[in-house]
Amino acid sequence: MKLKKLGTAVAVTAALGAGTISQAHADAFAEAMINITNFLFTSGGSTPLVIGADITNLTFTDVLTNNAGLAGSGTSTSQAATNTFQASTDPAQACVGACTKPENTFVIDTPPLPGTSFSRADSLLANQPIVVPGFITGTQSATIAETWINSNTFGGATSDITNNSTFEFTAARNIGTLGFDFDAVSFLRAWTSAGSTLGTSASGDIKWEITLSGPNGIIADWSPQGSSVGLTVTEPCDLNANAVATFNTPQAATINCSGHFHATSTFALVAGQSYSLVIAQHVTTLAANATAVPEPATLALLGIGLAGIGFAQRRRSA
Numbered sequence: 001m002k003l004k005k006l007g008t009a010v011a012v013t014a015a016l017g018a019g020t021i022s023q024a025h026a027d028a029f030a031e032a033m034i035n036i037t038n039f040l041f042t043s044g045g046s047t048p049l050v051i052g053a054d055i056t057n058l059t060f061t062d063v064l065t066n067n068a069g070l071a072g073s074g075t076s077t078s079q080a081a082t083n084t085f086q087a088s089t090d091p092a093q094a095c096v097g098a099c100t101k102p103e104n105t106f107v108i109d110t111p112p113l114p115g116t117s118f119s120r121a122d123s124l125l126a127n128q129p130i131v132v133p134g135f136i137t138g139t140q141s142a143t144i145a146e147t148w149i150n151s152n153t154f155g156g157a158t159s160d161i162t163n164n165s166t167f168e169f170t171a172a173r174n175i176g177t178l179g180f181d182f183d184a185v186s187f188l189r190a191w192t193s194a195g196s197t198l199g200t201s202a203s204g205d206i207k208w209e210i211t212l213s214g215p216n217g218i219i220a221d222w223s224p225q226g227s228s229v230g231l232t233v234t235e236p237c238d239l240n241a242n243a244v245a246t247f248n249t250p251q252a253a254t255i256n257c258s259g260h261f262h263a264t265s266t267f268a269l270v271a272g273q274s275y276s277l278v279i280a281q282h283v284t285t286l287a288a289n290a291t292a293v294p295e296p297a298t299l300a301l302l303g304i305g306l307a308g309i310g311f312a313q314r315r316r317s318a
Helices: 008-016 296-313
Strands: 028-042 055-059 062-070 074-082 094-097 118-126 139-149 154-162 167-171 179-192 201-214 217-223 227-229 231-234 241-245 253-265 274-288
Touching: 028 241, 062 094, 074 094, 094 154, 118 154, 139 201, 139 274, 179 201, 217 231, 217 253, 227 231, 241 253
Parallel strands: 028 201, 179 241
Antiparallel strands: 028 139, 028 179, 028 274, 055 167, 062 074, 062 118, 062 154, 094 118, 118 139, 139 154, 154 274, 167 274, 179 253, 201 217, 201 241, 201 274, 217 227, 231 253
């Protein structure tokens, strides 16, 4: 599994090495979003797998975590987890400062923003990727992180959909082709105001990966458009990317991604064989004013988000 090396550390380095440079309008803004809808595990086409008929002995644990922080204003953390089928798993939005959007609003902002500095992170997991009686088929997994700085401070946000245990199941029948099918919209923006100087910075990362393992190890892995193993893929754009803005970048570093994604296995699943399937979805933002010095508690919280750079070991099952 190979993921692109991401650039969040560039912005952090600039922020922490800022010194005491000052300017009147050293604003910085970063946002990162992944919103996946209609996610299905299929028998190769568009027909979703059915619990009982296609897969049995299913176990999983979904964990959603939101973190936000601003130096001088504190931190906010929320988490929700389940190991049973639920209509939705929905932790509270993590917000510090004057956040511009209510909970479960997965839409982008355009800088410069009104109001004072804020940092927010939010996530939502709804519906099911297979046919389960009593539940809507077709998962939504949404994550967003935003950080807006218009004062002498430093902040960041992370939002994750991961899992503590492996999504494990047994094939109830021979499945000639396994498929993954979904729609995705992702967005990245890193922006700093005109005239800002060394030490003002912003960055955002998005990461998404799915891995399937059998008794002898990994048999399929997919990081659009990073790499794929054991799959034939259709991937219109990149779900593993970063955007970085150093000082004086009013023409924002922006990355858009939207389209339908599809992958089919180059192998069959064997009846009676056990498999494990995991998915990870992660977004991070960081922003800093030139004169900012992070408080220890905020810096520790943001360190959790930076751990996502090596997120191949952190995964989410729907």
